[in-house]
Amino acid sequence: MNVHVYENFDTLSKEAAKRVEEQLAEKKASVLGLATGSTPIGLYQKMSEGVKKRGMSYRYVQTINLDEYLGLDPAHPRSYHTFMEEHLFKHIDLPEANRHLPNGKPGSVEEECLRYERLIDSIGPIDLQILGLGTNGHIGFNEPGTAEDEETHCVQLADSTREDNARFFGSIDEVPTHAITMGIRSILKSKEILLLASGKNKAEAVKTLLEKKVTKEFPASFLWNHDNVTLMVDREAYGLVDIKGW
Numbered sequence: 001m002n003v004h005v006y007e008n009f010d011t012l013s014k015e016a017a018k019r020v021e022e023q024l025a026e027k028k029a030s031v032l033g034l035a036t037g038s039t040p041i042g043l044y045q046k047m048s049e050g051v052k053k054r055g056m057s058y059r060y061v062q063t064i065n066l067d068e069y070l071g072l073d074p075a076h077p078r079s080y081h082t083f084m085e086e087h088l089f090k091h092i093d094l095p096e097a098n099r100h101l102p103n104g105k106p107g108s109v110e111e112e113c114l115r116y117e118r119l120i121d122s123i124g125p126i127d128l129q130i131l132g133l134g135t136n137g138h139i140g141f142n143e144p145g146t147a148e149d150e151e152t153h154c155v156q157l158a159d160s161t162r163e164d165n166a167r168f169f170g171s172i173d174e175v176p177t178h179a180i181t182m183g184i185r186s187i188l189k190s191k192e193i194l195l196l197a198s199g200k201n202k203a204e205a206v207k208t209l210l211e212k213k214v215t216k217e218f219p220a221s222f223l224w225n226h227d228n229v230t231l232m233v234d235r236e237a238y239g240l241v242d243i244k245g246w
């Protein structure tokens with residue numbers, strides 16, 4: 001795992017966008033794996049600026065999102081479909097048919113998970129997967145206790161995750177209890193992974209990750225089993241790491 005530490009959220013976001021744009025320069029029809037949450041919002045702003053100011057194009061790109069809340073219609077204001085539309089899709093020239101997210105209101109959850117994993121395999125492999133980091137070490141919605149060989153599946157969200165995400169809803173009671181998420185194995189199929197972490201509230205999780213102990217109790221630690229991962233952190237998120245140990 002490469003570790004890059006940046007001054008602040010803005011520089012981290014800029015550098016992440018630079019890597020995305022390099023990827024597109026190498027391959028116009030790249031497959032990007034996308035994440036939600038506050039952390040990638042800066043990256044998505046820079047990607048949007050790239051289209052407006054630097055002539056970048058996502059015309060041939062395909063995107064595959066990590067997860068979606070179960071029970072929320074795509075048009076629901078708090079769905080990840082809406083999040084992606086607001087923060088990225090409406091600002092770039094990515095064709096609608098090329099945007100992929102799990103359906104949060106499927107006829108059958110099991111079939112939806114199978115459909116999504118088949119989609120990842122047929123469009124993929126993902127060239128560049130963007131990940132955020134949950135305070136409990138989750139990636140996507142792979143909560144502590146998840147197995148490394150899980151593909152896309154339905155999960156019950158940890159209480160701490162629902163609390164963390166309550167800020168996007170009115171209250172914790174409105175946060176869905178379940179989600180569909182790409183599994184650890186689905187994520188590790190990607191050719192390259194960028195894990196982003198920003199702010200003091202991620203410092204503990206970053207420290208745990210860099211202890212290099214691979215355990216299902218801290219799902220992000222499975223990233224040590226992939227050979228092309230870059231952790232991009234800002235100073236605050238890196239604040240608890242023992243520099244001498246690195």
Ligand SMILES: N[C@@H]1[C@@H](O)[C@H](O)[C@@H](COP(=O)(O)O)O[C@@H]1O
Binds near residue numbers: 036039131140
């Ligand atoms: N499902 C998402 C994750 O993909 C994200 O990485 C995590 C961290 O979010 P934030 O970036 O807001 O801290 O939260 C959510 O639970």
